[in-house]
Amino acid sequence: MHAYRTHTCGELRAENAGSEGRLSGWVHRKRDHGNLLFVDLRDHYGLTQCVIEVDSDIFPQIEALRLETVVCVTGRIEERSDETKNADLPTGAVELRIDSCELLGTSEPLPLEVNSDRDYGEEVRLRYRFLDLRRDKVHRNIILRNSIISSIRRRMIDQGFLEFQTPILTSTSPEGARDFLVPSRLHPGQFYALPQAPQQFKQLIMVAGFDRYFQIAPCFRDEDARADRSPGEFYQLDIEMSFVTQDDVFAAIEPVLHGVFEEFADGRHVSPVPFPRITYADAMQKYGSDKPDLRNPIEMSDITEIFRGSGFKIFAGMIEKNEAVRVWAIPAPKGGSRAFCDRMNSWAQNEGQPGLGYIFYREGEGAGPVAKNIGDERTEMLRTQLGLEDGDAVFFVAGVPAEFVSFAGQARTQVGEQLEIIAQDRFEFCWIVDYPMYERDEATGKIEFSHNPFSMPQGGLEALENKDPLSVLAYQYDIVCNGVELSSGAIRNHRPDIMYKAFEIAGYSKDEVETEFAGMLNALKYGAPPHGGSAPGIDRIVMLLADEPNIREVILFPMNQQAQDLMMNAPVAVDDERLKELSLRLALPPVPKPD
Numbered sequence: 001m002h003a004y005r006t007h008t009c010g011e012l013r014a015e016n017a018g019s020e021g022r023l024s025g026w027v028h029r030k031r032d033h034g035n036l037l038f039v040d041l042r043d044h045y046g047l048t049q050c051v052i053e054v055d056s057d058i059f060p061q062i063e064a065l066r067l068e069t070v071v072c073v074t075g076r077i078e079e080r081s082d083e084t085k086n087a088d089l090p091t092g093a094v095e096l097r098i099d100s101c102e103l104l105g106t107s108e109p110l111p112l113e114v115n116s117d118r119d120y121g122e123e124v125r126l127r128y129r130f131l132d133l134r135r136d137k138v139h140r141n142i143i144l145r146n147s148i149i150s151s152i153r154r155r156m157i158d159q160g161f162l163e164f165q166t167p168i169l170t171s172t173s174p175e176g177a178r179d180f181l182v183p184s185r186l187h188p189g190q191f192y193a194l195p196q197a198p199q200q201f202k203q204l205i206m207v208a209g210f211d212r213y214f215q216i217a218p219c220f221r222d223e224d225a226r227a228d229r230s231p232g233e234f235y236q237l238d239i240e241m242s243f244v245t246q247d248d249v250f251a252a253i254e255p256v257l258h259g260v261f262e263e264f265a266d267g268r269h270v271s272p273v274p275f276p277r278i279t280y281a282d283a284m285q286k287y288g289s290d291k292p293d294l295r296n297p298i299e300m301s302d303i304t305e306i307f308r309g310s311g312f313k314i315f316a317g318m319i320e321k322n323e324a325v326r327v328w329a330i331p332a333p334k335g336g337s338r339a340f341c342d343r344m345n346s347w348a349q350n351e352g353q354p355g356l357g358y359i360f361y362r363e364g365e366g367a368g369p370v371a372k373n374i375g376d377e378r379t380e381m382l383r384t385q386l387g388l389e390d391g392d393a394v395f396f397v398a399g400v401p402a403e404f405v406s407f408a409g410q411a412r413t414q415v416g417e418q419l420e421i422i423a424q425d426r427f428e429f430c431w432i433v434d435y436p437m438y439e440r441d442e443a444t445g446k447i448e449f450s451h452n453p454f455s456m457p458q459g460g461l462e463a464l465e466n467k468d469p470l471s472v473l474a475y476q477y478d479i480v481c482n483g484v485e486l487s488s489g490a491i492r493n494h495r496p497d498i499m500y501k502a503f504e505i506a507g508y509s510k511d512e513v514e515t516e517f518a519g520m521l522n523a524l525k526y527g528a529p530p531h532g533g534s535a536p537g538i539d540r541i542v543m544l545l546a547d548e549p550n551i552r553e554v555i556l557f558p559m560n561q562q563a564q565d566l567m568m569n570a571p572v573a574v575d576d577e578r579l580k581e582l583s584l585r586l587a588l589p590p591v592p593k594p595d
Helices: 059-063 122-127 136-158 199-207 246-264 280-287 313-321 338-350 369-386 401-418 460-466 496-505 510-516 518-524 538-545 576-581
Strands: 020-032 036-043 046-053 070-079 094-105 181-183 191-193 212-221 232-242 277-279 326-332 357-362 365-367 393-399 429-433 438-440 447-449 476-481 484-491 531-534
Touching: 020 046, 020 094, 036 059, 036 070, 036 094, 046 059, 059 094, 136 212, 136 232, 136 246, 136 538, 199 212, 199 232, 199 518, 199 531, 232 246, 232 484, 232 538, 246 429, 246 476, 246 484, 246 531, 246 538, 277 280, 280 401, 280 429, 313 393, 326 369, 326 401, 338 357, 338 393, 338 401, 357 369, 365 369, 369 393, 393 401, 460 496, 484 538, 496 510, 496 518, 510 518
Parallel strands: 046 094, 277 429
Antiparallel strands: 020 036, 020 070, 036 046, 070 094, 181 191, 212 232, 232 531, 326 393, 357 365, 357 393, 429 476, 438 447, 476 484, 484 531
16 A cells, blocks of 8 residues: 555545545544544545544544644545435545544644635735645636646647747846846846846747747736736746738637637637727727727717707817817616616716716606707717617716726726626637827827837838828737736837838937847848737636636735735845845935834
């Protein structure tokens, strides 16, 4: 018999009854039934009920065991009586009657209960993450993460992608976030940077003649935590392809994401391929976001003309004074009650807005102050244009879209949530395409890149030379699922002449481009193929499939919101000798004086 186990704690079945067995694991729960003591023993694979009689010689030893003590028990496997079988447990048809017990690892009193779902707060859970990971829900999330990554890797290889590993110690890059810097001992005063993404390396792989690359890549960014972003580090499915158009990239990525989500959706609907493609302009106008949650059926509409010259003087006056002003309608199916409309109006005021105008329809006509002011004819036009019925409502936002679009998107979401019309058991994918190449800085009036400066402009050099920069679109795209951006991607600008012109429009001289982007630019001068790719976030994919609102629930050892590792006590100060070795001297900010 093996020193520790003949079976795992999730393996025993009725057919094993009558044989000797040995199990090792953690004491998950104990139940004293007078003459019998039941011990649930748990390991990575599951849980088995073990039992011992009160008159056994080792009963006092078993009774004294603390929860989470590690033991090895040996005994006879017995089938439970019909009335005591547990159909909810894979091993629920049998139990192990303990004859001997070996103590393998003691446990001190627990700072958190492993056998419950009680929330102990972030600090306790992360400080004792090794205990938190024993809890069933978190443990299953991490197993799911492994399975998802294995599935992704298999699907990528099946499509002919090669997996390469790119450097971790590299140079600082213009990704947009702050780098983590690593001082060099051999080169005093100089620093490596941890890669924010393998962006430049994967493009160089294409320049080097490889055709299809992928990597489950670690990325490092010194940025604040969010519910869908872990501070410090994260993983992404990094992809790059040569001799491809935007459609080719979509055709390669869609089967991977669709297949993975179908595999782990547990019965939830997944968007069929090809995924819908929505232009950036349409996404902002219909959904108020370039990360639209398509589970919400509400689409906003521009109904400016209905209010132009109307009796609703607030909107009509705004439209008359400024041709950039628009009025958007946010339909609210089955939201046609004054009580609901008033609640939405109060919500808007709590968001710092003056309120939300509204009309609700009942008995064949519109009701509310807006309806009275614009009159029956315009109210009916609105109903017809938006396809509204009795029992529906519609809310309005007005102004310059760039200034109110974010609030409009929030209002759309709020209406959907309050009316409970957002479908829950589905994964709705879409591509957001046709991002603008440039935007104007409102403070300085200067033209600057709106997103990725290394994207290929649609129309190439001719568009940059002959079109208004603000009208130039980029071959840049995001993939979104349920309102979560999984990744950005682009067809890359692989031609130095187009790159010089693109940066010139944004105010960079040729010398500045050659200085700041020398490595990439130099490679492009030696024959670069057209190429493009994307990088869906692994953590976010797992978060969606695990139905977890917080990304830390699917990461093995996450940091807290202050980018601290409470378990390993990082970051930590180092002594003067180590600083001297690295040619560093601290210049700490002054300690604030107490009031």
